Amino acid sequence: MKAAVVVFPGLNRDRDMIAALTKIGGEAPAVVWHKDAEIPKVDLIVIPGGFSYGDYLRVGAIAARSPVMQTIRERAAQGVKVMGVCNGFQILSESGLVPGVLMRNASLRFVCREVKLSVENADTDFTRGYAQGQIIRCPVAHHDGNYFADAETLRAVEGNGQVAFRYAEGTNPNGSINDIAGVFNASRNVLGLMPHPENLIEAAHGGTDGRALFATLLAA
Amino acid sequence: MTFNNHIAITPELVADHGLKLDEYQKILQLIGRPPTYTELGIFSAMWNEHCSYKSSKKWLRTLPTSGERVIQGPGENAGVVDIGDGQAIVFKMESHNHPSYIEPYQGAATGVGGILRDVFTMGARPVAAMNALRFGAPEHEKTRHLVAGVVAGIGGYGNSFGVPTVGGEVEFDERYNGNILVNAFAAGLADTDKIFYSKARGVGLPVVYLGAKTGRDGVGGATMASAEFGDDIEEKRPTVQVGDPFTEKRLLEACLELMATGAVIAIQDMGAAGLTSSSVEMGAKGDLGIELNLDMVPTREEGMTPYEMMLSESQERMLMVLNPDKEAIARAMFDKWELDFATVGHTTDDLRFRVIWKGEEVANLPIKDLGDQAPEYDRPWIAPVPPRPLAADDIPQMDVADALLRLLGSPNLSSRRWVYEQYDTLIQGNSLQRPGGDAGVIRVEGHPTKALAFTSDVTPRYCEADAYEGGKQAVAECWRNLTATGADPLAATDNLNFGNPERPEIMGQLVHAIKGIGDACRALGFPIVSGNVSLYNETNGRGIMPTPTIGGVGLIPDWSKMVRAGFAGEDQPILLFGAPDWWGTHLGQSVYLREIFGRKDGTPPPVNLEHEKKVGDLVRILIRDGIATAVHDLSDGGLAIGLAEMALAGGIGATVNQLDDGDPIPLFFGEDQGRYLVTMTRDNLEKFYADIYPYAGVFAPWIGTTGGDSLTLGEARPVPVSELRAAHEGWFPTFMAGEITEV
Numbered sequence: 001m002k003a004a005v006v007v008f009p010g011l012n013r014d015r016d017m018i019a020a021l022t023k024i025g026g027e028a029p030a031v032v033w034h035k036d037a038e039i040p041k042v043d044l045i046v047i048p049g050g051f052s053y054g055d056y057l058r059v060g061a062i063a064a065r066s067p068v069m070q071t072i073r074e075r076a077a078q079g080v081k082v083m084g085v086c087n088g089f090q091i092l093s094e095s096g097l098v099p100g101v102l103m104r105n106a107s108l109r110f111v112c113r114e115v116k117l118s119v120e121n122a123d124t125d126f127t128r129g130y131a132q133g134q135i136i137r138c139p140v141a142h143h144d145g146n147y148f149a150d151a152e153t154l155r156a157v158e159g160n161g162q163v164a165f166r167y168a169e170g171t172n173p174n175g176s177i178n179d180i181a182g183v184f185n186a187s188r189n190v191l192g193l194m195p196h197p198e199n200l201i202e203a204a205h206g207g208t209d210g211r212a213l214f215a216t217l218l219a220a
Numbered sequence: 221m222t223f224n225n226h227i228a229i230t231p232e233l234v235a236d237h238g239l240k241l242d243e244y245q246k247i248l249q250l251i252g253r254p255p256t257y258t259e260l261g262i263f264s265a266m267w268n269e270h271c272s273y274k275s276s277k278k279w280l281r282t283l284p285t286s287g288e289r290v291i292q293g294p295g296e297n298a299g300v301v302d303i304g305d306g307q308a309i310v311f312k313m314e315s316h317n318h319p320s321y322i323e324p325y326q327g328a329a330t331g332v333g334g335i336l337r338d339v340f341t342m343g344a345r346p347v348a349a350m351n352a353l354r355f356g357a358p359e360h361e362k363t364r365h366l367v368a369g370v371v372a373g374i375g376g377y378g379n380s381f382g383v384p385t386v387g388g389e390v391e392f393d394e395r396y397n398g399n400i401l402v403n404a405f406a407a408g409l410a411d412t413d414k415i416f417y418s419k420a421r422g423v424g425l426p427v428v429y430l431g432a433k434t435g436r437d438g439v440g441g442a443t444m445a446s447a448e449f450g451d452d453i454e455e456k457r458p459t460v461q462v463g464d465p466f467t468e469k470r471l472l473e474a475c476l477e478l479m480a481t482g483a484v485i486a487i488q489d490m491g492a493a494g495l496t497s498s499s500v501e502m503g504a505k506g507d508l509g510i511e512l513n514l515d516m517v518p519t520r521e522e523g524m525t526p527y528e529m530m531l532s533e534s535q536e537r538m539l540m541v542l543n544p545d546k547e548a549i550a551r552a553m554f555d556k557w558e559l560d561f562a563t564v565g566h567t568t569d570d571l572r573f574r575v576i577w578k579g580e581e582v583a584n585l586p587i588k589d590l591g592d593q594a595p596e597y598d599r600p601w602i603a604p605v606p607p608r609p610l611a612a613d614d615i616p617q618m619d620v621a622d623a624l625l626r627l628l629g630s631p632n633l634s635s636r637r638w639v640y641e642q643y644d645t646l647i648q649g650n651s652l653q654r655p656g657g658d659a660g661v662i663r664v665e666g667h668p669t670k671a672l673a674f675t676s677d678v679t680p681r682y683c684e685a686d687a688y689e690g691g692k693q694a695v696a697e698c699w700r701n702l703t704a705t706g707a708d709p710l711a712a713t714d715n716l717n718f719g720n721p722e723r724p725e726i727m728g729q730l731v732h733a734i735k736g737i738g739d740a741c742r743a744l745g746f747p748i749v750s751g752n753v754s755l756y757n758e759t760n761g762r763g764i765m766p767t768p769t770i771g772g773v774g775l776i777p778d779w780s781k782m783v784r785a786g787f788a789g790e791d792q793p794i795l796l797f798g799a800p801d802w803w804g805t806h807l808g809q810s811v812y813l814r815e816i817f818g819r820k821d822g823t824p825p826p827v828n829l830e831h832e833k834k835v836g837d838l839v840r841i842l843i844r845d846g847i848a849t850a851v852h853d854l855s856d857g858g859l860a861i862g863l864a865e866m867a868l869a870g871g872i873g874a875t876v877n878q879l880d881d882g883d884p885i886p887l888f889f890g891e892d893q894g895r896y897l898v899t900m901t902r903d904n905l906e907k908f909y910a911d912i913y914p915y916a917g918v919f920a921p922w923i924g925t926t927g928g929d930s931l932t933l934g935e936a937r938p939v940p941v942s943e944l945r946a947a948h949e950g951w952f953p954t955f956m957a958g959e960i961t962e963v
Contacts, residue, residue, distance in 0.1 A: 015649075109375075112379075143379075
């Protein structure tokens with residue numbers, strides 16, 4: 001399994017993501033600068049978190065219109081797995097690769113804390129390492145994680161098993177509708193999620209609940 | 221546009237530039253003619269208090285600044301300390317007080333930006349940040365607005381830049397009503413053989429401008445920050461800079477990439493007094509002149525005058541002396557990151573600082589004199605008179621459990637969760653201890669066992685009562701907090717916040733605080749390697765409490781042996797290390813008297829430095845040997861608050877004895893210094909009392925045992941941990957939601 005991490009200027013969890021992929025997969029991912037002409041042939045493309053283009057204009061909006069996203073869109077259509085975390089999720093949603101939008105947190109404040117997630121669909125290449133309905137710990141760190149979709153989209157997302165993770169046990173940190181923390185596209189090869197599993201993968205982080213996600217992905 | 225560089229220099233104009241008449245006379249003597257308008261601006265930028273340290277220099281020289289591990293002490297962008305294995309920690313703390321009061325979001329954000337730049341200018345990648353904040357009384361009309369703005373500004377910049385905020389302080393006192401304090405700390409890791417300095421080398425080499433464009437923001441900022449506030453504060457808003465963390469993040473990556481190529485000969489960030497002080501610094505340190513051509517400076521606005529360009533404090537800018545062979549590589553790198561790159565001048569051999577604009581020489585000054593000849597004052601000072609000690613029988617009484625809950629839910633002792641949850645505390649994936657404990661701890665990336673601990677401390681009410689003891693205590697508490705994680709305290713940075721030094725009683729506080737800091741640093745082997753002085757924190761003649769913030773860094777050789785403050789298990793004995801015979805005795809200047817009875821009298825608790833060191837060294841050995849399971853130092857609120865914090869952090873209660881024939885109030889709420897709470901298993905307790913205690917020379921009574929869901933202090937009623945938590949967590953969010961108007 002080969003992975004690539006795409007870096008836009010202003011992203012800042014690229015190093016965390018590269019570390020997680022390397023420590024768990026045993027092999028460093030390719031690092032693709034947003035202006036690079038080509039993304040190497042890989043099985044997994046990851047857009048990490050941060051503040052691409054300073055989050056100016058609107059979170060993820062500028063990166064979503066960057067030429068490299070066209071390549072990612074094509075690869076996704078070919079079935080390559082794509083994961084966006086935090087700002088990466090915002091970029092994917094701005095690109096239309098996953099349904100819904102991410103608005104400013106209901107508190108209007110940045111929030112960095114640990115939350116609980118329930119695994120809503122364990123039958124995917126991303127989540128197979130967890131049990132259906134399993135509750136895991138995971139940190140969040142964002143200012144714009146308030147997931148929203150109109151009623152029709154939401155019905156489709158819910159009905160089609162596209163909800164990957166939900167904030168559990170009353171820990172929704174941002175006002176997301178239906179407590180949604182992560183969603184798939186319709187064919188479930190693209191995942192956007194707000195929390196940071198890459199920051200909970202070793203004992204030094206105080207837990208390893210994020211590990212199974214990467215282990216599954218990199219083993220697939 | 222018209223710009224007249226040769227306007228008449230009137231006494232009013234001199235005064236507007238914050239220069240005294242005798243300082244102006246000195247300028248005339250140095251250059252033998254009246255300065256041009258641009259030159260007057262340059263002098264005001266270099267000779268203000270903020271940049272020249274003219275009131276404090278004499279005393280700062282008395283601080284210990286060297287040590288075995290110190291690679292670079294004060295005088296560079298940041299201090300550099302060896303942590304072994306070819307690596308160094310680069311750190312500094314700096315204030316952004318004045319701008320943060322005028323415009324809290326941008327003031328605080330650019331404070332964070334400035335200190336991060338100081339660190340990466342030296343070639344270090346920032347790995348940890350902290351901030352020490354002081355606000356006015358909660359009930360003051362501006363406080364909530366300032367707290368919200370400052371916290372959002374710090375988060376907005378630091379989170380976006382991508383550095384974890386691992387610690388800090390937030391306190392309230394009406395003495396900060398008109399002058400809040402925002403002290404920002406940053407630390408970065410570098411290789412010891414790849415540290416970059418500001419000293420220019422080589423004649424005729426390109427001086428290159430990098431980063432963001434120059435605008436009109438922050439013109440005269442450093443001069444503004446060197447004066448008191450009056451009623452015209454709203455007019456000072458244009459002196460506050462505007463931050464752009466996105467540019468800073470790109471600047472970081474571009475600078476580190478460029479440094480790796482060997483292209484950088486000297487580098488200096490443009491902080492206070494921007495282009496002026498960065499050029500002068502690089503030239504003067506290298507015994508070289510600098511010629512700048514302002515037509516080449518990238519500007520954000522049309523029609524900027526040379527005066528404005530030289531004094532602008534626009535953020536995210538750097539100045540470098542570059543190896544000319546690598547100019548093309550450097551330019552390509554900055555193009556990649558879409559940052560400005562412009563050759564704006566060159567080094568010369570004539571020790572002049574020349575500024576050319578549209579073919580006209582608008583300034584031509586002796587470069588070394590701008591720094592070396594800056595005024596230095598031995599300002600008159602009077603020794604502060606320490607207050608009378610409390611009478612031995614003057615102990616106002618209150619139920620111990622009620623007092624504990626009241627203090628835990630008070631503005632200054634309640635949980636800061638509302639604040640630190642707005643900071644990214646775990647980015648980079650190395651945070652081992654996040655805010656809320658004794659110190660923040662991060663792993664040293666790439667090393668299997670090493671970690672670094674960070675803390676910032678000062679108790680202004682002690683400094684107000686006795687600046688010497690307060691200065692000592694700030695250092696001792698910092699050292700103690702590092703020790704409580706198991707770290708070896710390495711070195712510190714000081715951020716000295718005081719009122720108007722032209723008042724002898726304020727100057728006396730500064731002098732005494734520095735003496736106290738110096739004595740403590742010497743006794744504890746804890747040198748000061750960087751720092752910043754912020755004076756004139758006064759509004760309409762009323763100053764802040766003296767607040768010498770100490771930011772400390774410690775090294776943990778093996779983080780698997782690190783301990784935390786929370787109780788680690790049930791049925792573990794609790795020992796009180798370093799206690800006097802009566803466990804706790806000193807109520808003068810305590811939070812118990814202040815928060816509950818509104819009393820600010822008595823002497824602060826004295827720090828016995830020899831005792832401090834002996835106790836701390838013993839506690840550190842117990843941590844390293846795996847005997848201690850949890851450690852917490854005692855400070856504000858004494859034994860009761862220390863125990864409650866350990867119970868809260870561990871989610872475990874405790875039962876603590878009480879001495880038979882003593883008053884429980886000083887015992888539980890006294891703030892005697894040099895004390896730690898340590899828990900250990902029963903097996904290790906036996907071993908400790910048999911093998912170590914007889915030789916330790918430190919009093920360490922077994923005062924209680926962990927366990928259960930409640931904290932019981934002596935004969936007081938048991939208080940459930942959930943009740944402690946409700947009190948502790950409740951105040952801040954309720955206050956910020958606007959539901960508390962009276963305290």
